[in-house]
Each structure stands twice: as structure tokens, then as C-alpha cells.
Amino acid sequence: MSKPVYTPDLMQRLSKDFRLSEFVSSQTAARRGIVNTPPEAVVDRLELLCAHVLQPVRDRFGPVTVSSGYRSPELNVAVGGSPSSQHMRGEAADIEAPGVTNYALALWISENLAFDQLILEHYTPGVFASGWVHVSYRLGRLRRDVRTIGPGVNISGLKA
Numbered sequence: 751m752s753k754p755v756y757t758p759d760l761m762q763r764l765s766k767d768f769r770l771s772e773f774v775s776s777q778t779a780a781r782r783g784i785v786n787t788p789p790e791a792v793v794d795r796l797e798l799l800c801a802h803v804l805q806p807v808r809d810r811f812g813p814v815t816v817s818s819g820y821r822s823p824e825l826n827v828a829v830g831g832s833p834s835s836q837h838m839r840g841e842a843a844d845i846e847a848p849g850v851t852n853y854a855l856a857l858w859i860s861e862n863l864a865f866d867q868l869i870l871e872h873y874t875p876g877v878f879a880s881g882w883v884h885v886s887y888r889l890g891r892l893r894r895d896v897r898t899i900g901p902g903v904n905i906s907g908l909k910a
């Protein structure tokens with residue numbers, strides 16, 4: 751006897767303004783035929799990420815674009831993710847909010863929300879839409895670890 755296979759409903763809401771489909775669609779997965787179906791535990795973690803981080807960001811800045819949410823282990827390898835990437839656990843998302851720079855977005859998160867890790871990635875001052883914000887939430891581990899990757903400003907020393 752095998753357990754019934756868990757089949758996530760991609761249209762299910764994770765919070766008021768976020769649906770699961772936004773966190774599993776991937777151009778790389780589609781192009782390479784990689785299955786990117788999240789297990790139930792991942793969906794539960796994505797709900798926490800939405801409740802504590804992404805929905806508050808949405809409420810403050812308006813629509814949020816998720817460029818990378820859940821990554822199956824195979825997809826994580828395909829996109830060159832860290833072997834311990836929190837994307838594989840449903841704890842992290844890469845986001846942008848079209849109405850605000852990624853610097854301002856990262857700064858606001860660092861000053862207003864609880865999170866595990868926050869990385870301002872490849873933001874270039876003066877280039878409005880440059881870069882993205884990686885943010886993670888993990889129940890029981892909220893380190894407030896703030897980093898910057900790439901050129902531009904360093905938000906590491908800001909209040910955590």
C-alpha cells in the first residue's frame with residue numbers, strides 16, 4: 751500500500767494576495783522539462799513566508815512579483831542555486847515590487863519584519879528596476895541575517 755499522492759492545488763491562496771502558482775512556475779523548469787511540484791510541507795512553509803513577509807510587503811508596496819519561489823532539488827541545480835538553498839524548503843522567495851527600488855524594499859523589510867535571511871542581490875544604484883530581494887522565513891529560526899550580493903550599496907550594517 752502506498753500513501754495517496756499529494757497533489758497541490760496551484761490556484762490555492764497562500765494568503766490574501768498570493769496563490770501557490772506564483773511560487774512554482776519557472777521558465778527554467780518549463781524549458782528543461784523539470785517537475786517542480788511542491789510537497790505538502792513546502793506549501794505549509796510557503797504559507798508562513800506569505801503570512802509573515804510577503805503579504806505585509808504587498809500591503810505596504812502594492813503588487814509583488816515572485817521571480818523564484820519553490821525549487822525542486824533538480825530545478826535548484828539547474829538554476830545554480832546553493833546546495834542548501836531555502837528555496838528547496840519553501841522558506842524563501844526572490845521578489846520585486848514594481849513601484850519601489852529593491853534597495854528600498856530590502857531596507858523596509860529589514861526595519862519592519864521578522865525574517866531569517868534577507869539578501870539584496872545585484873542592485874545597482876540609479877538603475878531603478880535592477881536586482882531583486884531574496885527573503886526567507888523559517889519557523890524557530892529568525893536570524894535577521896542581512897546581506898548584499900553584487901555591486902551597489904551595502905545594507906549589512908543597518909539595524910537588524
Ligand SMILES: [Zn+2]
Pocket residue numbers: 818837842843844884885
Ligand atoms: Zn533566492
